[in-house]
Amino acid sequence: MASEQEIRDALSSVLVPQAARSVTDLNLVRSIQVGDGKVKVTLASTALSDGAKEWVASHARSAIEGMPGVKEASLDFVEAAPQEINRIRHSVAVMSGKGGVGKSLVTALLAIALNRQGHKVGILDADITGPSIPKMFGINSHPGGSPSGILPVQSESGVSVMSINLLLPAEDEAVIWRGPLIAKAIQQFWQEVLWGELDCLMVDLPPGTADAPLTVMQSIPLSGVVIALTPQDLTAMVVRKAVKMAKTMNIPVLGVVENMSYFVVPETDKRIEIFGKSRGAEMAEVAGAPLLGQLPLDPELARLCDEGCIERYASEAFDGLARSFVDTLMNGKGQT
Structure with a gap:
């Protein structure tokens, strides 16, 4: 038997x-x-x-x-109810003090890093008014489900994704909502989506420290946050704001990721710091957390994102980021 x-x-x-x-x-x-x-x-x-x-x-x-x-x-x-069913080992939010630093890109790459190592991963796109996760993953189908819960959409490689853009009639439809409605949508994505068993749920936060990030930090039991930044003088101030918010909410900072850190000239392999000298190590010290990685300006990555094929991206810089993040998350090396 x-x-x-x-x-x-x-x-x-x-x-x-x-x-x-x-x-x-x-x-x-x-x-x-x-x-x-x-x-x-x-x-x-x-x-x-x-x-x-x-x-x-x-x-x-x-x-x-x-x-x-x-x-x-x-x-x-x-x-x-979905909350009775869901078993999520880690929940990690990616945040930034300002927009335009590639926070959603970092979220996507960290999810892909975990997925490639055999972990079950989901992405909750909490950037309600500026969702870009579905576009990068080439997802345009609507979520399934019933009145008892919502089924997230699976990416090509098996990452579970839930985003407001997947519920809209067209991807360029504007979401013109005030704070309370945005907060309610984020809570529904956490409470009413059937995530099932996940090793990690990545949460893509909107920029800043206002209603939406606050809702996530109060509603979702986060294992920690990763802070995305770029190498500009303005970075120091906004990173400190993000770090102070995380610490105020008693959430560990797992690390920082510097995006657009440099550009490699194809013909010579020379590195050019287009946006100025790297601030990654300095900001990691401010955050009291490790510098997980530095991502270059990579035309290939931009092309894959535009084509909805980010899961096919591979580079030495990404491999290094992946190793650092997975090791930090799974071994609990984040700091408060």
Whole structure:
């Protein structure tokens, strides 16, 4: 007779329609009872439409009935809120004191870094009025779900993404909302989206220290923040603001990432600091956290973002950033 773990393993092959993730990845399996050749499985119906429930039930029974010693398989559904189902190990917000520093780019690259190392990753795009995550990942489909929850959209490599742009009729539709509505949308993305089991949820914050970043820091149990910056004199002031906000909210600063740090001339491999001398090490000291990496101005990266193919990006600088971030996050090296 198959064991409970063997049955759970079999259920890992049952994908949820529109989610492209299994019932086990989404943590929908509530209980498994085994005895006398009979198997009874209880799944949460969270975010599943009637059609999706029928599909999942049929394929789950088929997966179980084909196992040794199983004479009868039954399956039931129970209601549960997404927050009861979600199991998120780490939540990391990427913030900046000002706009235009490449915060969303850094968010995307850090998520890709984790994904490439086999971790289950999601991105919550909290930049409600300026969402760019879906564009970089080439995602234009709408989220699925039901009245009980929302299913995030999967990227090409399997990163779960939820963004306001995925709910709009067109990607260039403006979101003209006041602070309370923006805050409510962010809370819904956290509370009503079925993220399932994730090793890390990356949160792309809007710039500054106003309502939206505050809502995230108060609503989501963050493991830490990563601060994105560029090498300009103005950086010092805005980084200090971001650091002070994180510390006021008792959230660790995991590290800083300097974007647009330099440009490499293709013909000579010479580095040119277009925006001035690097401030990365200095700002890392201000933040009391490590300098995770310095990203160059890379035309190839810009091209891939424009084409929605950021997941195909590879470079020596990105590899270094990836190693530093994953090591810092998984080994708890962030500082408060």
